[in-house]
Amino acid sequence: MSASLAQDELLITRIFDAPASLVFALWTDPEHFRRWMGPEDFDCPVAEMDLRVGGAYRGMIRSAQHGENWFGGTYREIEPNHRLVFTFAWDDGPSGEIETLVTITFTEQGGKTVQMFHQSPFSSVERRDSHVGGWTSAFEKAAAYAAQVSQEEKL
Amino acid sequence: MKSADPLSDTFSALADPTRRAIIARLALGEATVNEIAEPFDISLPAISRHLKVLETAGLISRGREAQWRPCRLETKALQQLDGWLEHYRAFWTGSFDRMDAYLAELQRKEKSDER
Numbered sequence: 001m002s003a004s005l006a007q008d009e010l011l012i013t014r015i016f017d018a019p020a021s022l023v024f025a026l027w028t029d030p031e032h033f034r035r036w037m038g039p040e041d042f043d044c045p046v047a048e049m050d051l052r053v054g055g056a057y058r059g060m061i062r063s064a065q066h067g068e069n070w071f072g073g074t075y076r077e078i079e080p081n082h083r084l085v086f087t088f089a090w091d092d093g094p095s096g097e098i099e100t101l102v103t104i105t106f107t108e109q110g111g112k113t114v115q116m117f118h119q120s121p122f123s124s125v126e127r128r129d130s131h132v133g134g135w136t137s138a139f140e141k142a143a144a145y146a147a148q149v150s151q152e153e154k155l
Numbered sequence: 156m157k158s159a160d161p162l163s164d165t166f167s168a169l170a171d172p173t174r175r176a177i178i179a180r181l182a183l184g185e186a187t188v189n190e191i192a193e194p195f196d197i198s199l200p201a202i203s204r205h206l207k208v209l210e211t212a213g214l215i216s217r218g219r220e221a222q223w224r225p226c227r228l229e230t231k232a233l234q235q236l237d238g239w240l241e242h243y244r245a246f247w248t249g250s251f252d253r254m255d256a257y258l259a260e261l262q263r264k265e266k267s268d269e270r
Binding site for chain 2: 014017023117
């Protein structure tokens with residue numbers, strides 16, 4: 001039961017066979033973004049980005065079964081090819097109205113990129129960081145660990 | 156104040172480290188306010204306020220029958236949290252699969268352009 005308490009946070013690590021600059025561009029260039037945003041059976045006909053800290057983005061994905069789903073948020077941190085932080089919320093639906101914070105780090109190792117994607121309800125991240133400052137440093141440790149693992153895989 | 160969205164209540168209730176610790180304690184079984192307060196260096200009224208927030212969010216319930224009103228965990232709110240997480244996990248995992256395929260396609264194209 002206590003295990004489910006950490007579960008207001010999501011962490012997905014993926015290794016892509018591409019340089020970090022390209023993986024970063026897939027998030028920040030609307031032309032690229034539209035080509036992959038949304039699971040299978042969805043397409044993403046709308047993506048608009050004002051890529052600067054404080055700038056907004058907005059998009060829509062749709063499928064025959066689920067119709068149109070609009071989403072959007074604001075950029076918080078932009079470190080080209082390394083780190084991207086933005087708020088994310090669906091306009092409506094069961095998890096709509098809850099603003100979340102997404103933090104993605106990109107670590108290039110030998111032509112591959114370790115992408116660490118973290119998402120958490122916005123209020124709890126803000127509060128937790130102000131209380132302990134723990135999450136950010138834990139995340140950086142995890143990023144260092146992922147880099148180490150991918151280094152070892154090459155050996 | 157109770158908002159229209161029960162998940163928002165759950166999240167804000169869990170944003171506090173003391174309340175997370177209380178939930179962790181109750182995961183072991185029912186407990187009275189005194190038992191819950193024991194490991195904390197804060198007053199009983201303060202603990203009661205935290206319990207009230209957790210109760211409003213539907214994370215715990217308190218027995219009406221007994222004088223000491225034991226607190227217990229309500230699993231429904233936690234299950235909703237799981238649902239929230241699963242929704243996003245499936246969404247992003249599916250998107251990253253497409254990202255992988257698109258990256259491969261882009262790089263194939265780049266290579267054939269070089270030739």
